[in-house]
Amino acid sequence: MSLRSTTFLVLVCIGVAPAILRSQGLEYRMSIVDEGTLNALNKTTPINYDNCILPQPHRGNIGTSNLFLSVGGLSALLDLSTNTDNLRSPDYTYSFREFSFDYSLSDAVDITIGKKILKWGTGYAFNPTGVVEPQRSPSDPSDRLGQNEGSKIAEIDYFKGRSSLTFVYVNDARVDSWKWHWGVQEVAARAYTFLNGLDLSLVAHYREGDRLEVGTNGSYVLGSNLELHAEFLGKKGSSALYHNIITTDDDQQVFASYPYVPLYRYSNQIFYKFLLGGQFTFDNGLNIAVEYYRNTEGLTTMEWQRWMKFVKFQDGIQQGSVPVSPDLVAPSRFNLLWALQTLSPRGAMQDYCFGREYFAEDRWGIELIEFINAQDFSTVIIPTVSFKLSENFSTYARLALFTGRSDSEFGALFYQKTLNLGIQFQL
Amino acid sequence: MHSDIFELERNRMNQSCICALWISLVMLPTAGIQAQDTTAPLSADQILKLSDLSRNGWDSYGVRTTIENFEDGTMKDKGLFDVTIKGASKTLVKFLNADVKGQYLLMVDDDMWIYMPNTRKPIRITPLQRLMGNASNGDVARTRYAHDYAATLLKNEVLNGVPCYVLDLKAKSDGATYNRIEYWIAKETNRPKRAEIYLTSGKHYKSIDFDTYEEILGRPLLTQMTITDRLRSGRKTVMRYDSYAPGELPDKYFNKDYLEKLR
Numbered sequence: 001m002s003l004r005s006t007t008f009l010v011l012v013c014i015g016v017a018p019a020i021l022r023s024q025g026l027e028y029r030m031s032i033v034d035e036g037t038l039n040a041l042n043k044t045t046p047i048n049y050d051n052c053i054l055p056q057p058h059r060g061n062i063g064t065s066n067l068f069l070s071v072g073g074l075s076a077l078l079d080l081s082t083n084t085d086n087l088r089s090p091d092y093t094y095s096f097r098e099f100s101f102d103y104s105l106s107d108a109v110d111i112t113i114g115k116k117i118l119k120w121g122t123g124y125a126f127n128p129t130g131v132v133e134p135q136r137s138p139s140d141p142s143d144r145l146g147q148n149e150g151s152k153i154a155e156i157d158y159f160k161g162r163s164s165l166t167f168v169y170v171n172d173a174r175v176d177s178w179k180w181h182w183g184v185q186e187v188a189a190r191a192y193t194f195l196n197g198l199d200l201s202l203v204a205h206y207r208e209g210d211r212l213e214v215g216t217n218g219s220y221v222l223g224s225n226l227e228l229h230a231e232f233l234g235k236k237g238s239s240a241l242y243h244n245i246i247t248t249d250d251d252q253q254v255f256a257s258y259p260y261v262p263l264y265r266y267s268n269q270i271f272y273k274f275l276l277g278g279q280f281t282f283d284n285g286l287n288i289a290v291e292y293y294r295n296t297e298g299l300t301t302m303e304w305q306r307w308m309k310f311v312k313f314q315d316g317i318q319q320g321s322v323p324v325s326p327d328l329v330a331p332s333r334f335n336l337l338w339a340l341q342t343l344s345p346r347g348a349m350q351d352y353c354f355g356r357e358y359f360a361e362d363r364w365g366i367e368l369i370e371f372i373n374a375q376d377f378s379t380v381i382i383p384t385v386s387f388k389l390s391e392n393f394s395t396y397a398r399l400a401l402f403t404g405r406s407d408s409e410f411g412a413l414f415y416q417k418t419l420n421l422g423i424q425f426q427l
Numbered sequence: 428m429h430s431d432i433f434e435l436e437r438n439r440m441n442q443s444c445i446c447a448l449w450i451s452l453v454m455l456p457t458a459g460i461q462a463q464d465t466t467a468p469l470s471a472d473q474i475l476k477l478s479d480l481s482r483n484g485w486d487s488y489g490v491r492t493t494i495e496n497f498e499d500g501t502m503k504d505k506g507l508f509d510v511t512i513k514g515a516s517k518t519l520v521k522f523l524n525a526d527v528k529g530q531y532l533l534m535v536d537d538d539m540w541i542y543m544p545n546t547r548k549p550i551r552i553t554p555l556q557r558l559m560g561n562a563s564n565g566d567v568a569r570t571r572y573a574h575d576y577a578a579t580l581l582k583n584e585v586l587n588g589v590p591c592y593v594l595d596l597k598a599k600s601d602g603a604t605y606n607r608i609e610y611w612i613a614k615e616t617n618r619p620k621r622a623e624i625y626l627t628s629g630k631h632y633k634s635i636d637f638d639t640y641e642e643i644l645g646r647p648l649l650t651q652m653t654i655t656d657r658l659r660s661g662r663k664t665v666m667r668y669d670s671y672a673p674g675e676l677p678d679k680y681f682n683k684d685y686l687e688k689l690r
Binding site: 027029068070075102107108110112117118119120121122124127133141142143144146148157159161162163164166190192194197199219220221223224225226227229279281283284362363388391392394426427 | 496498503504505524525526528529535537538539543544545546547548550551552553601604606626627628630632658677678679682683684685687688690
């Protein structure tokens with residue numbers, strides 16, 4: 001977030017100061033995390049030959065502090081971070097992850113304006129109906145370093161009994177050189193009700209230049225131990241960008257210009273995202289959550305293989321094992337960099353499974369996360385052990401293991417394993 | 428003073444609402460207690476209803492709850508919560524400890540949600556998921572047993588010199604925290620004395636001793652209870668209640684989607 005953008009939000013909030021004066025009580029919380037990382041690089045990956053295409057650090061450290069303040073309806077979440085690794089000098093950043101004002105017009109109607117993180121889904125790792133939420137990773141669903149940022153919104157909520165209605169207008173507006181710039185506009189609506197034990201929401205979302213998408217989510221508890229949840233979001237066509245290579249069998253190409261296009265923007269094909277999941281709590285407190293996620297905007301197995309063959313071809317050029325004219329080596333390197341845009345923290349393909357086992361005893365917490373590509377069975381396994389030193393201090397060790405063939409999604413990533421050791425202070 | 432949530436809403440409550448609230452708070456429990464004076468024998472469900480008055484002084488109120496976990500006599504952990512109860516079926520728990528600050532637990536009828544500030548969304552949970560130590564969410568959020576359990580009189584027994592009814596409680600709502608409870612209630616005061624809790628499998632899960640009652644705003648109310656883990660020996664949880672404050676929040680505070688606004 002730019003300084004001017006921040007200034008704008010501050011001014012907006014100063015404008016509503018009279019209402020704030022009616023507020024009572026200051027709420028605050030603070031979290032400071034220092035996390036060191038050791039990475040074992042993946043030497044067999046075709047996407048980063050000799051760690052030269054997009055150099056990755058072997059070790060790094062991130063220090064981040066998040067300060068949340070709320071007085072009356074005004075809330076701010078300020079993030080200050082420093083990031084350093086063996087390749088770069090320290091990088092200092094700050095941002096208002098959230099800066100919003102909530103006001104109750106009546107016992108039933110609330111309005112919110114400002115920058116705020118909104119999450120609408122019922123899923124744990126995936127949220128297809130989280131149409132206005134920040135992008136996040138299923139391998140870190142709890143956003144341990146507090147990096148998610150809010151959207152600039154104007155929201156109105158109506159509450160009646162066990163139902164609610166929400167309308168949100170999103171615009172990534174900003175002020176540059178003291179000039180106002182409107183961003184892409186989005187509108188979203190959610191109708192929520194609670195019916196015979198079922199949490200049920202209907203969601204609609206429209207983004208300027210895209211198609212209307214509609215969906216639903218729900219959750220249900222069976223007995224004392226089992227919770228089930230599901231989400232669905234569908235639309236005609238897709239504005240997702242796809243690498244041109246997935247449409248052809250001719251993988252031995254070097255593109256001269258940016259190769260991504262919205263292949264299905266004007267298509268009448270239905271694209272959907274679907275999630276089915278549940279969690280079970282055993283009598284001893286062990287909690288197990290599982291989810292299956294299907295995203296038809298992702299790549300099919302054949303499309304992935306075409307993309308991977310193309311990547312391997314570029315990798316061969318970089319290694320010198322594919323003889324080409326020397327003029328093509330540099331463009332090929334750009335092709336590899338472009339190709340990386342196919343990868344996504346939420347997965348580039350269509351079918352995924354997620355599992356999480358969690359058990360806490362006294363000061364210890366043990367968590368195991370599995371994020372599985374159900375098409376090529378490559379997996380990210382993340383065991384985490386945490387220990388509470390006191391109410392304010394805790395420490396954790398988190399290991400991420402990337403397994404799978406070298407041409408599989410997670411087997412081809414930059415790392416074989418990463419180890420994070422962190423200490424957290426909370427107030 | 429208890430409950431920041433009440434402070435947020437204090438401006439909203441007009442005089443007439445406060446008067447109406449106080450009339451209902453003063454009159455309703457008194458009407459319940461008067462039932463003791465009749466000579467007709469009470470049914471098990473009536474005894475249970477009367478015993479709930481010692482744990483819930485008002486229809487709607489807030490209470491600061493402290494949970495201390497002990498292992499072999501040593502305190503391992505301590506948690507602070509602001510619990511707000513509205514009527515028989517709505518409970519909002521605000522977590523106050525530094526490591527869980529901003530977290531809320533909402534229970535409405537048989538259903539529970541937890542809101543965590545880092546995930547930013549209410550997650551549906553089951554009553555058995557643990558709040559802290561040996562205390563289940565339901566131990567904090569569900570204090571009106573008459574709403575959740577059907578009672579039958581098992582026997583009369585003297586417990587630590589106090590003549591008691593022993594009730595057999597069987598879950599009658601999905602929101603009940605436990606499947607079966609054996610419940611000792613003092614005959615003279617209708618105050619709960621002890622609860623033995625059993626899992627669906629029949630295993631003896633927990634014992635709860637209702638240790639201390641104190642006069643608060645003219646009502647004798649529970650101020651301390653001890654939960655003993657029967658599956659893992661040496662583990663105990665002490666729950667203390669203080670800063671009882673009668674009051675009522677608007678309904679929207681008990682709507683799942685409002686949790687993200689409480690923060």
